[in-house]
Amino acid sequence: xxxxxxxxxxxxxxxxxxxxxxxxxxxxxxxxxxxxxxxxxxxxxxxxxxxxxxxxxxxxxxxxxxxxxxxxxxxxxxxxxxxxxxxxxxxxxxxxxxxxxxxxxxxxxxxxxxxxxxxxxxxxxxxxxxxxxxxxxxxxxxxxxxxxxxxxxxxxxxxxxxxxxxxxxxxxxxxxxxxxxxxxxxxxxxxxxxxxxxxxxxxxxxxxxxxxxxxxxxxxxxxxxxxxxxxxxxxxxxxxxxxxxxxxxxxxxxxxxxxxxxxxxxxxxxxxxxxxxxxxxxxxxxxxxxxxxxxxxxxxxxxxxxxxxxxxxxxxxxxxxxxxxxxxxxxxxxxxxxxxxxxxxxxxxxxxxx
Amino acid sequence: xxxxxxxxxxxxxxxxxxxxxxxxxxxxxxxxxxxxxxxxxxxxxxxxxxxxxxxxxxxxxxxxxxxxxxxxxxxxxxxxxxxxxxxxxxxxxxxxxxxxxxxxxxxxxxxxxxxxxxxxxxxxxxxxxxxxxxxxxxxxxxxxxxxxxxxxxxxxxxxxxxxxxxxxxxxxxxxxxxxxxxxxxxxxxxxxxxxxxxxxxxxxxxxxxxxxxxxxxxxxxxxxxxxxxxxxxxxxxxxxxxxxxxxxxxxxxxxxxxxxxxxxxxxxxxxxxxxxxxxxxxxxxxxxxxxxxxxxxxx
Numbered sequence: 338x339x340x341x342x343x344x345x346x347x348x349x350x351x352x353x354x355x356x357x358x359x360x361x362x363x364x365x366x367x368x369x370x371x372x373x374x375x376x377x378x379x380x381x382x383x384x385x386x387x388x389x390x391x392x393x394x395x396x397x398x399x400x401x402x403x404x405x406x407x408x409x410x411x412x413x414x415x416x417x418x419x420x421x422x423x424x425x426x427x428x429x430x431x432x433x434x435x436x437x438x439x440x441x442x443x444x445x446x447x448x449x450x451x452x453x454x455x456x457x458x459x460x461x462x463x464x465x466x467x468x469x470x471x472x473x474x475x476x477x478x479x480x481x482x483x484x485x486x487x488x489x490x491x492x493x494x495x496x497x498x499x500x501x502x503x504x505x506x507x508x509x510x511x512x513x514x515x516x517x518x519x520x521x522x523x524x525x526x527x528x529x530x531x532x533x534x535x536x537x538x539x540x541x542x543x544x545x546x547x548x549x550x551x552x553x554x555x556x557x558x559x560x561x562x563x564x565x566x567x568x569x570x571x572x573x574x575x576x577x578x579x580x581x582x583x584x585x586x587x588x589x590x591x592x593x594x595x596x597x598x599x600x601x602x603x604x605x606x607x608x609x610x611x612x613x614x615x616x617x618x619x620x621x622x623x624x625x626x627x628x629x630x631x632x633x634x635x636x637x638x639x640x641x642x643x644x645x646x647x648x649x650x651x652x653x654x655x656x657x658x659x660x661x662x663x664x665x666x667x668x669x670x671x672x673x674x675x676x677x678x679x680x681x682x683x684x685x686x687x688x689x690x691x
Numbered sequence: 692x693x694x695x696x697x698x699x700x701x702x703x704x705x706x707x708x709x710x711x712x713x714x715x716x717x718x719x720x721x722x723x724x725x726x727x728x729x730x731x732x733x734x735x736x737x738x739x740x741x742x743x744x745x746x747x748x749x750x751x752x753x754x755x756x757x758x759x760x761x762x763x764x765x766x767x768x769x770x771x772x773x774x775x776x777x778x779x780x781x782x783x784x785x786x787x788x789x790x791x792x793x794x795x796x797x798x799x800x801x802x803x804x805x806x807x808x809x810x811x812x813x814x815x816x817x818x819x820x821x822x823x824x825x826x827x828x829x830x831x832x833x834x835x836x837x838x839x840x841x842x843x844x845x846x847x848x849x850x851x852x853x854x855x856x857x858x859x860x861x862x863x864x865x866x867x868x869x870x871x872x873x874x875x876x877x878x879x880x881x882x883x884x885x886x887x888x889x890x891x892x893x894x895x896x897x898x899x900x901x902x903x904x905x906x907x908x909x910x911x912x913x914x915x916x917x918x919x920x921x922x923x924x925x926x927x928x929x930x931x932x933x934x935x936x937x938x939x940x941x942x943x944x945x946x947x948x949x950x951x952x953x954x955x956x957x958x959x960x961x962x963x964x965x966x967x968x969x970x971x972x973x974x975x976x977x978x979x980x981x982x983x984x985x986x987x988x989x990x
Contacts, residue, residue: 373792373795377799425779427779427783477975477976477979480983481976481979481980481982481983482979482982482983483975483976483978483979484975486724486779487724487923487927487971487975488972488975490726490920490923491924491968491969491971491972492968492972494917494920494964494965494968495965495968495969495972498961498962498964498965498968499961499962499965501961502959502961502962505959505961506959617787620783620787623780623783624780624784627777627780660794660795660798660799661794661798662790662791662792662793662794662795662798663791663795664791665787665788665790665791665794665795666788666791666792666795667791668784668787668788668791669784669785669786669787669788669789669790669791670784670788671784672780672781672783672784672787672788673767673770673776673780673781673784673785673788674770674774674776674784675776675777675780675784676775676776676777676780676781677770677774677775677776
């Protein structure tokens with residue numbers, strides 16, 4: 338967060354800091370995981386090597402990793418865009434789920450004759466509804482100073498409740514049984530990029546979102562102002578930046594991106610909406626944003642790392658008898674230590690000593 | 692007859708939320724929004740089932756669950772107070788980590804996925820004689836009364852006193868509400884916050900023990916069903932005041948108890964499940980709007 342506005346430091350030091358920021362939580366997580374693995378008598382090095390091979394070993398495995406990273410690109414950016422303005426939005430998960438349902442709804446209700454135009458329609462509808470979804474806590478924060486952490490957290494559960502009701506009631510598929518909507522029309526499905534794997538065009542949209550976010554954050558006045566608000570509210574209002582307008586802007590943008598993410602997951606991955614649509618992509622997105630220090634490149638790397646973990650976990654369980662839960666252990670530890678300042682503090686101390 | 696059952700079920704379903712909410716409330720008074728109550732409840736339930744099966748005694752199980760919750764809470768607090776981790780992200784992370792660890796142990800040690808069924812699990816004892824069930828309306832609830840429910844409600848009425856009149860209570864409130872004053876008085880804010888987070892863990896662990904040992908006597912990965920977050924909603928709605936929070940918990944327990952009945956009346960349970968969260972949103976809006984108006988009148 339601090340990099341953008343602080344005094345320009347030599348390029349190398351900035352990258353070193355960022356590298357440590359990204360690596361430290363992962364190192365802690367690997368130590369924790371190694372400890373757990375040692376307890377059950379497995380060689381952690383072997384397991385990690387297997388996991389690495391399973392996530393980056395072959396072209397197919399890389400495709401699986403990128404496929405798992407796709408939703409995280411969206412949720413990571415959607416979270417970062419708020420965090421860098423000091424808006425603690427934890428409602429990306431809910432907006433993602435709502436967006437997924439909206440995109441799927443367009444995908445199976447509108448006539449199939451519309452063909453590929455269904456895709457922009459579905460994405461557009463998802464983006465609009467999710468934007469409105471996060472506009473509400475944004476407005477409440479900007480106008481009435483309603484604590485955004487709690488309001489967005491509560492909205493997540495409201496989103497789960499409403500979508501859960503809809504897929505079990507009015508939108509329930511008649512053929513497929515429980516907890517799922519009908520499949521979207523074939524024309525509304527995003528094309529697969531490397532056919533045997535589930536990697537789909539949503540990944541490209543995600544990359545585009547990350548790039549646009551990077552440009553917005555670093556190269557536009559609006560992005561700069563938003564970062565300033567995150568740095569110092571008093572200074573920002575003194576130089577004439579409207580804080581309420583900035584809060585609402587970042588919340589709406591976050592909603593749009595969450596909605597696109599949900600849409601891409603619905604149209605590209607599942608081809609429908611189902612109960613349990615998101616296994617916590619929004620929350621993992623928070624870890625991604627924090628690990629990447631809200632920086633576009635960092636978010637991309639963070640998303641790929643978590644994608645690798647998710648895709649490796651499932652196959653590691655098949656090949657060895659290590660429970661899949663090892664992935665949750667790693668992910669949880671990374672989240673706990675994601676923003677710990679230990680790594681950065683010790684690095685700057687070390688630099689000061691020299 | 693039906694009213695009897697609703698009262699009894701509401702009371703039973705309130706207890707775990709109430710216990711966690713009391714812990715979270717003290718924690719928030721101390722300045723930490725504890726979003727990981729759910730993790731500690733889950734850990735408490737897991738430990739309670741194992742210890743109850745091993746020792747055959749409910750009391751040890753309950754104590755072990757509370758201690759497990761307190762230890763997790765303390766460690767969690769250290770990460771926040773000593774290493775400056777963000778309490779929200781770390782809390783969400785702890786939920787993931789604890790679920791992962793429990794799933795791992797379940798899978799590895801007990802070779803089961805999701806559910807832990809152990810022999811000789813002793814449930815919480817119902818200590819009132821059966822004859823009380825002949826009392827109208829409350830009879831059934833009384834006959835199902837167990838120690839943790841009694842303890843939870845005793846806590847509700849003891850907490851206002853403890854927070855207002857004891858040294859540690861004042862320390863906790865000072866740390867959360869007036870950090871400068873606390874520092875000026877020479878109170879170590881970090882230690883007080885660590886204590887309050889361990890306290891929250893202790894009570895969440897008790898809540899988890901109640902979930903596991905009140906009637907079902909087994910552990911399931913989905914046992915808490917987000918009750919830690921309902922507890923969070925309760926003390927936010929009750930604005931950190933023990934008695935108000937307890938009444939909100941009672942309402943949530945009642946909603947939980949009537950969900951199944953309302954389903955037969957055509958109201959979908961998933962939508963009813965969102966009521967606690969919507970209530971908090973409304974409460975936040977009202978509070979925000981009031982503050983706003985007060986500021987507008989007297990700037």
